[in-house]
Amino acid sequence: MSAAITTRGLVKTFGPTRALDGLDLEVDQGVVHGFLGPNGAGKSTAIRVFLGILRATAGEARILGKDPWHDAVDLHHRLAYVPGDVELWPNLTGGEAIDVLGRLRGGLQDKRRAELIERFDLDPTKKGRTYSKGNRQKVAIIAALSSGADLFLLDEPTAGLDPLMEVVFQDVVRELKSQGKTVLLSSHILAQVERLSDTISIIRRGVIVQSGTLLQMRHLNRTHVEVRTHRPVDDLHTLPGLHDLRREHGAWVFAVDPEHLDATMSHLSGHGIDTLTSNPPTLEELMLRHYGDELSHEHLGEARRA
Amino acid sequence: MSGVLSGSGRLFRLALRRDWVRMLVWVASLGLGTAAIALTFIEIYSTAEAKQAIIVTMASPAGLAFTGPAHYLSDYNDGSILSHQLLGFTAILIGIMSVLFVVRHTRTEEEAGRAELVRANPVGRYAHLASALLLTGVANVALAALLAVLLPLTGITALTWTGSLIFGAAHVAVGLTFAGVAAVTAQLTQSSRGANGLGIAAVGGAYLLRASGDAAQSDLSWASPIGWAQQSFPYLENRWWPLALNLLAFVALSALSMALSARRDLGSGMRAPRRGRASATSMLRTPLGLTLRLHRGMLLGFAIGLGLLGMSYGPFLGDIETEFSDISFIDETLTAIGGETLIDAFLTMLMTIIAVVAGVYGVMAVLRARSEETSGRGEQVLGTLQSRTTFLANHVIVAVVGSAAIILLAAALLGVTGQPTVDQPVIGKALVAAVIHIPAMWVLIGVATALVGWAPRATVLAWALLGYAGFVGYLGRFLQLPEWAGRLSPFSWLPGYPAEELTVLPLIVLTLVAAGLIALGIVGFRRRDLDTA
Ligand SMILES: Nc1ncnc2c1ncn2[C@@H]1O[C@H](COP(=O)(O)OP(=O)(O)O)[C@@H](O)[C@H]1O
Ligand SMILES: [Mg+2]
Numbered sequence: 001m002s003a004a005i006t007t008r009g010l011v012k013t014f015g016p017t018r019a020l021d022g023l024d025l026e027v028d029q030g031v032v033h034g035f036l037g038p039n040g041a042g043k044s045t046a047i048r049v050f051l052g053i054l055r056a057t058a059g060e061a062r063i064l065g066k067d068p069w070h071d072a073v074d075l076h077h078r079l080a081y082v083p084g085d086v087e088l089w090p091n092l093t094g095g096e097a098i099d100v101l102g103r104l105r106g107g108l109q110d111k112r113r114a115e116l117i118e119r120f121d122l123d124p125t126k127k128g129r130t131y132s133k134g135n136r137q138k139v140a141i142i143a144a145l146s147s148g149a150d151l152f153l154l155d156e157p158t159a160g161l162d163p164l165m166e167v168v169f170q171d172v173v174r175e176l177k178s179q180g181k182t183v184l185l186s187s188h189i190l191a192q193v194e195r196l197s198d199t200i201s202i203i204r205r206g207v208i209v210q211s212g213t214l215l216q217m218r219h220l221n222r223t224h225v226e227v228r229t230h231r232p233v234d235d236l237h238t239l240p241g242l243h244d245l246r247r248e249h250g251a252w253v254f255a256v257d258p259e260h261l262d263a264t265m266s267h268l269s270g271h272g273i274d275t276l277t278s279n280p281p282t283l284e285e286l287m288l289r290h291y292g293d294e295l296s297h298e299h300l301g302e303a304r305r306a
Numbered sequence: 307m308s309g310v311l312s313g314s315g316r317l318f319r320l321a322l323r324r325d326w327v328r329m330l331v332w333v334a335s336l337g338l339g340t341a342a343i344a345l346t347f348i349e350i351y352s353t354a355e356a357k358q359a360i361i362v363t364m365a366s367p368a369g370l371a372f373t374g375p376a377h378y379l380s381d382y383n384d385g386s387i388l389s390h391q392l393l394g395f396t397a398i399l400i401g402i403m404s405v406l407f408v409v410r411h412t413r414t415e416e417e418a419g420r421a422e423l424v425r426a427n428p429v430g431r432y433a434h435l436a437s438a439l440l441l442t443g444v445a446n447v448a449l450a451a452l453l454a455v456l457l458p459l460t461g462i463t464a465l466t467w468t469g470s471l472i473f474g475a476a477h478v479a480v481g482l483t484f485a486g487v488a489a490v491t492a493q494l495t496q497s498s499r500g501a502n503g504l505g506i507a508a509v510g511g512a513y514l515l516r517a518s519g520d521a522a523q524s525d526l527s528w529a530s531p532i533g534w535a536q537q538s539f540p541y542l543e544n545r546w547w548p549l550a551l552n553l554l555a556f557v558a559l560s561a562l563s564m565a566l567s568a569r570r571d572l573g574s575g576m577r578a579p580r581r582g583r584a585s586a587t588s589m590l591r592t593p594l595g596l597t598l599r600l601h602r603g604m605l606l607g608f609a610i611g612l613g614l615l616g617m618s619y620g621p622f623l624g625d626i627e628t629e630f631s632d633i634s635f636i637d638e639t640l641t642a643i644g645g646e647t648l649i650d651a652f653l654t655m656l657m658t659i660i661a662v663v664a665g666v667y668g669v670m671a672v673l674r675a676r677s678e679e680t681s682g683r684g685e686q687v688l689g690t691l692q693s694r695t696t697f698l699a700n701h702v703i704v705a706v707v708g709s710a711a712i713i714l715l716a717a718a719l720l721g722v723t724g725q726p727t728v729d730q731p732v733i734g735k736a737l738v739a740a741v742i743h744i745p746a747m748w749v750l751i752g753v754a755t756a757l758v759g760w761a762p763r764a765t766v767l768a769w770a771l772l773g774y775a776g777f778v779g780y781l782g783r784f785l786q787l788p789e790w791a792g793r794l795s796p797f798s799w800l801p802g803y804p805a806e807e808l809t810v811l812p813l814i815v816l817t818l819v820a821a822g823l824i825a826l827g828i829v830g831f832r833r834r835d836l837d838t839a
Binding site for chain 2: 014048051053054055072073074076077080081083085086087088089091092100103104105106140153
């Protein structure tokens with residue numbers, strides 16, 4: 001199976017700003033790929049390069065096997081996009097805007113259009129200038145999803161949607177996946193990506209710092225452990241690979257690196273485990289490790305190897 | 307690169323659907339206005355003496371600067387009077403129309419973020435440009451067709467079919483050239499405001515070039531696209547070939563704009579954005595400081611433009627004194643408003659035009675409050691402790707002070723560059739003439755403020771009044787409008803100093819009217835809903 005999106009050393013600068021700084025990204029066909037990163041990490045820039053509306057400064061990108069800058073028009077027959085900030089024509093109604101965008105593609109699937117308007121509870125008779133952010137986003141989502149494209153580039157598509165609509169959106173994305181479509185879903189909302197994505201890339205300052213399946217990523221990261229033992233353990237701090245060790249309500253609480261999990265557990269069971277809760281790292285923690293804490297070089301290196 | 311133009315047709319239809327009313331208003335008002343003026347001219351210049359008199363008036367540097375090349379005077383018939391006196395003025399309007407249309411469908415779409423949504427579809431890189439140029443071309447051709455049909459139908463024998471066709475074609479030629487100019491400026495600047503500003507500055511520059519060239523009867527007019535159009539001499543020589551220059555420029559500029567657009571990212575200009583300060587200066591933190599910052603570029607642009615205008619007319623003051631001195635026609639019309647010397651009359655007329663352009667700035671500056679409001683930024687600012695009164699008042703203060711400053715600057719430059727050419731002192735006169743115009747300009751600002759407060763969707767009326775004042779100021783004196791029609795322009799209430807005696811009462815009244823309108827507008831703005839989209 002060929003990849004839907006491949007980039008090699010993609011660089012995009014805006015004057016002094018390096019928005020993409022050697023981006024290597026690989027998204028397989030038929031998957032939902034979460035594209036995760038904090039504000040300003042370069043998600044939108046990357047997606048705009050994939051669309052061929054920004055020209056990469058250096059590096060290479062192939063979208064569905066084509067060059068996004070030179071083959072933009074061809075490519076766009078098979079691709080649909082929802083921008084993070086949707087702006088509509090103030091004097092056109094939402095329904096008209098959907099049709100205008102559809103006609104630019106050479107037509108929409110009318111049944112699908114009607115169904116999506118219904119599901120997203122959009123009033124298509126209101127003028128663009130009177131729509132809220134969420135409603136403008138719905139217009140772009142409906143136009144994109146009624147298009148029959150193979151690849152969907154969705155840039156923080158639900159930032160303005162209420163929780164109810166977000167559920168509808170998740171259902172729709174799952175349907176796309178079941179039809180074998182590819183979805184690139186950018187977000188800084190972790191829960192959303194976690195729930196929908198097969199694979200995930202984390203971008204920071206224009207570089208992918210981690211990439212893989214959720215499982216792989218969890219494996220690469222620390223597990224949180226809260227443990228009570230029959231016999232007191234007082235030598236935990238001597239064990240390698242333990243972090244944030246502290247006592248809380250008579251239990252030991254710490255995080256442990258994946259490669260030291262086994263040894264730590266053996267050590268603990270030697271003292272008779274009474275209760276043990278362990279939590280896989282959430283994406284929140286993955287993010288915190290990469291962006292929240294002061295990053296040591298060692299950690300960055302570790303992440304890159306991933 | 308495949309399909310760089312794909313989707314142009316569909317974008318054109320979308321543009322047409324959005325803008326057909328706007329287009330109709332432009333085309334109809336320019337077309338019908340021209341026909342109406344043709345009918346007026348034939349009455350004014352019905353006698354041989356009147357024709358002779360106007361020839362003598364126009365055969366001066368000042369007359370030529372305001373109209374067109376002297377060659378028109380060689381056979382001043384009912385047709386060539388029209389094309390000579392009107393084409394230069396209409397060219398400015400067509401130029402502005404074309405710039406606004408092109409920018410509206412290119413840079414504005416990018417700035418609003420809609421181009422991104424559109425271009426994610428199978429729409430070629432040049433499709434926005436192509437559709438905008440097509441739309442503007444259609445507007446211009448429609449105007450030309452209207453003129454070519456309407457003018458012969460007026461029944462004026464001199465307005466022949468051939469001449470009217472050339473006359474119409476000269477309009478398209480100017481329109482297309484500035485459409486091309488705007489296509490390029492839309493690639494250069496990141497904001498639509500900047501693209502419009504540069505485009506309209508180019509129109510002004512082209513007008514000044516031809517004005518200087520025609521006044522001095524030099525080849526300088528050949529450097530101006532408006533000059534080329536005037537060289538077609540409709541109703542006189544009926545030459546096609548100078549219009550080919552306009553067409554060539556259009557093709558070259560369009561090609562250039564497309565080449566430039568391929569070299570830049572969607573949404574950005576040709577230059578990478580500079581980084582700014584990380585935090586606001588203490589000046590910027592004050593509400594007035596923020597407002598001033600928003601207005602800085604526009605104020606500077608107008609100051610430079612009007613300064614150049616003043617400087618380019620100054621050197622002709624001397625010619626007027628010597629060459630106009632024994633013209634009877636001037637005594638009848640220009641001195642109908644009184645006056646001691648011809649320079650005074652000329653100064654009065656020129657100051658009205660400068661004041662109208664400064665009024666354009668004033669109205670734009672007030673309407674900036676409106677665009678801040680509809681963009682949602684106003685909401686953000688007003689969500690802080692800033693009151694609505696302060697918000698609107700700050701924009702109005704910048705408009706009031708800024709417009710006064712630029713008119714004084716233009717007058718000073720006019721006086722300083724004119725002084726060496728004449729015997730009498732003109733600097734002081736020019737400055738006083740400028741001061742006199744300020745209250746009338748403030749009335750325009752007041753009207754705009756009142757509209758922002760009470761009828762925000764109808765702010766176009768401020769432009770209509772301004773356009774009318776400009777029309778009366780530019781041509782009203784030739785047209786001999788009925789008394790009441792002239793009185794609709796606030797400028798007509800001014801004492802015609804230096805041609806007339808200085809009376810202070812109208813100035814006080816106009817200032818009070820302006821202040822009243824501004825206060826009214828602020829009261830309205832406090833009472834109504836904010837309009838955030
Ligand atoms: N057109 C532009 N001009 C200048 N800088 C830009 C432009 N677009 C994005 N940037 C900068 O590039 C970086 C990445 O931005 P973006 O891709 O929008 O991030 P994200 O979508 O992940 O929040 C930011 O530092 C942003 O300021
Ligand atoms: Mg973004």
